[in-house]
Amino acid sequence: MADAQESQSFTGRCLCGACAYRYEGPVLSVIHCHCTLCRKAAGAPFTTWITVPKAGLSWTQGTPRLHRSSSHAERAFCPSCGSPLTFHTDKYPEEIDITLGTLDEPERFPATANCFTGSRLSWVKADLHLPDYPADPDHKDR
Numbered sequence: 001m002a003d004a005q006e007s008q009s010f011t012g013r014c015l016c017g018a019c020a021y022r023y024e025g026p027v028l029s030v031i032h033c034h035c036t037l038c039r040k041a042a043g044a045p046f047t048t049w050i051t052v053p054k055a056g057l058s059w060t061q062g063t064p065r066l067h068r069s070s071s072h073a074e075r076a077f078c079p080s081c082g083s084p085l086t087f088h089t090d091k092y093p094e095e096i097d098i099t100l101g102t103l104d105e106p107e108r109f110p111a112t113a114n115c116f117t118g119s120r121l122s123w124v125k126a127d128l129h130l131p132d133y134p135a136d137p138d139h140k141d142r
């Protein structure tokens, strides 16, 4: 993974293409989240997030719909196809998490840790060599 201070740029889009984005700036982290909220929101065993400063993200197409998924956080998804796109918490207003799977080139950003591993499904064997954190290593309650 690239140096955290190094400026990166990437683009991404939802499944149908109604929502598309561009990001430029540093990448703060790439983490598999095994929490139960992410599991429901994505409909997948776990969700991989790329966390970046919010200021560097711009929507080049469409406007995602927001869903307040807990008292302090909201998730954005495409109103047409439902693809989960971002997670944002009031506790860290300067940051935003983007679903790695919506990047055009997700191969570029391998995950470096697992978080909320207390909720990890027992049969998920992905990236078990990475560090495990019972919560989020940085902060976030989902």
Ligand SMILES: [Zn+2]
Pocket (backbone or CB within 6 Å): 014, 015, 016, 017, 018, 019, 078, 079, 080, 081, 082, 083
């Ligand atoms: Zn869409």
Ligand SMILES: [Zn+2]
Pocket (backbone or CB within 6 Å): 033, 034, 035, 036, 037, 038, 039, 116, 142
């Ligand atoms: Zn989560």
